[in-house]
Amino acid sequence: MALRFISNSCRANFLNLNRSFIYPSTFLRVHTEASPPKELLQNPVLYNYLIKDLNFPEERAIRVSNHFRYSNTLEQAQSTVEFLKSFGFSHCHIQSAVQVCPQILFSNNEKTLAPKLRFFQELGFSGSDFGKLISKNAGVLARSLDDTLKPCIETTKGILGNDGNNKDLIQVLLRCNWVVSKKSNARIVSNISYFKSCGIDGDQTSKLFKRQPRLFTAPESHLRAIVEKISEMGFPMDSRMLVHAIYTVGTMSSKTLEKKLDLIRSFGFSRDECLEMFRRAPMLLRTSEPKLRCAMNFFLDTVKLKKLLIVRAPMCLMHSVEDRMVARYRVVKTLMEKRLLKKEPAFLYVLQLTEGEFLEK
Numbered sequence: 001m002a003l004r005f006i007s008n009s010c011r012a013n014f015l016n017l018n019r020s021f022i023y024p025s026t027f028l029r030v031h032t033e034a035s036p037p038k039e040l041l042q043n044p045v046l047y048n049y050l051i052k053d054l055n056f057p058e059e060r061a062i063r064v065s066n067h068f069r070y071s072n073t074l075e076q077a078q079s080t081v082e083f084l085k086s087f088g089f090s091h092c093h094i095q096s097a098v099q100v101c102p103q104i105l106f107s108n109n110e111k112t113l114a115p116k117l118r119f120f121q122e123l124g125f126s127g128s129d130f131g132k133l134i135s136k137n138a139g140v141l142a143r144s145l146d147d148t149l150k151p152c153i154e155t156t157k158g159i160l161g162n163d164g165n166n167k168d169l170i171q172v173l174l175r176c177n178w179v180v181s182k183k184s185n186a187r188i189v190s191n192i193s194y195f196k197s198c199g200i201d202g203d204q205t206s207k208l209f210k211r212q213p214r215l216f217t218a219p220e221s222h223l224r225a226i227v228e229k230i231s232e233m234g235f236p237m238d239s240r241m242l243v244h245a246i247y248t249v250g251t252m253s254s255k256t257l258e259k260k261l262d263l264i265r266s267f268g269f270s271r272d273e274c275l276e277m278f279r280r281a282p283m284l285l286r287t288s289e290p291k292l293r294c295a296m297n298f299f300l301d302t303v304k305l306k307k308l309l310i311v312r313a314p315m316c317l318m319h320s321v322e323d324r325m326v327a328r329y330r331v332v333k334t335l336m337e338k339r340l341l342k343k344e345p346a347f348l349y350v351l352q353l354t355e356g357e358f359l360e361k
Contacts, residue, residue, distance in 0.1 A: 042069035049074050053081075055095050064102045077105040080113070087117055089131050096135035104141050116141050119149060124166040129174065137177035152180040155188060159209050159216075168210050176213040184217040191216050191223055198227060204243045215250045226250050233275050235282070245282035252285070260285045260292070267296045269307060277314035284314050294321050303329065303347055313348055325351065328358065 040062065041047050047065035050056040056064065071077070084094050098105055107113050120140075125133060134141070143149055153169070156179055160168045178184045195205055209216055215223065223246075230245045231237065239245075249257065264274045277284060287295075295317040299305040310316065319325055328350050335341045353361070 040066075042066045043071065045074060046071060046077070049077060054098050056099060060099070068102075068106060071106060080105050080107065080109060083109040083113065084134075087121075087130070088127070089134060093131040093135040097138035097141075100136065101138035101142055104138055107141070113141055116143075116145050116149065119145060123153070124170055129170055133174060133177070137173075140177055140180055143180065148182050148185075149180055152182075152185045155185055156180075156209075159188070159192065159206060161203075161206050172210060172213045176217065178217045179213055187219065188216045190220055191218070194220055194223055198242065199238060200243050200246070204240075208243050208247055212247055212251060215246070223250075229254075233278060235279050239279075241279075241282055245278075248282045248285050257285060260287075260289065263289055263292055264296070267300060267307075269311070273307070273311050276311055280312070281314040281318070284318060287318055291321065292317060295319075295325065298325055305347065309348060316348055316351055319351060 043065040046068060047061050050061040050064060051058065081094055081098075084097070085091075089097070104113065117134075120130065120133065140149065156169060156172060157163065157166075160172070163169055172179060179188065192205060195201070195208075200208065226246055226249050227237075230242070230249055235242065235245050252260075261271070261274045261278075264277065265271060269277075284292075296310075298321060299310060299316070300307070329347065332341075332344065332347065332350055336344050350358070
């Protein structure tokens, strides 16, 4: 019986092992936390290089090395790494770039990579900015220079207008590399046309694009939903502040937006008053919750400001609490105590003075 049991057990183990080879994904799932089974590796030389030199996670190293299973030597990969170093990229930049876009390891250095890298250099990329662009957005090196990169850059330059030394262009590309893709370029053109129909054009478009380029790469339906939401909040569509409202609502979820409004309401303001504050200063809702709470406490408890005045001048909540609100309040109080002022000035007036005007007075 014992012999028969052992025999059956061995037979079962053999069948289970056999199934794992028939269904390799099952076998991989069981063993990924340990060193990967050599039977699944079709290019162990590349796998080891990705792990040891380029700091790849094991599972990704398996997928990439198997995808490039016909590259039996490391000559091309090592040559590409050295080529990227010649452009001033650090090893960390190269590690990140290859993890984002592994195929660049097997691109032709002079014919494929060099023209694109030199193109970005001519735009003004250098040093840490260049390393940051390539390390996080290496996919741009896999796109066509003439069919994609150049047309997209021309579109972006057209939006930014007079951009000395391409400083704004560099910042836009660092914030959102999606602007250099065919699909996004078509969306950008379409969205600019939509913004124009809303009365946002010229300098306003340029400023919004610099601050939030991702908005321009979103589907037009997404922008229409944002504008509809703003309209529901009672925001006039002919207001010059519309662009600020779009920027505010477009950079936060509906949940976060409602949370900010609820925070203001918790200080005794009605929802209509909250929306009035938003219409007067849409940037207010981009203020962090701790700062909003601190500013509200200061005006209501310390300054004893009437709520109606805050509703009419919500911009006051956006100043620095310690460096501006509290500091100027103490100065005014000290001057009053020393009887150097005939009449205490309205604090909101004091707050809106520039630093130079305040010091002069």
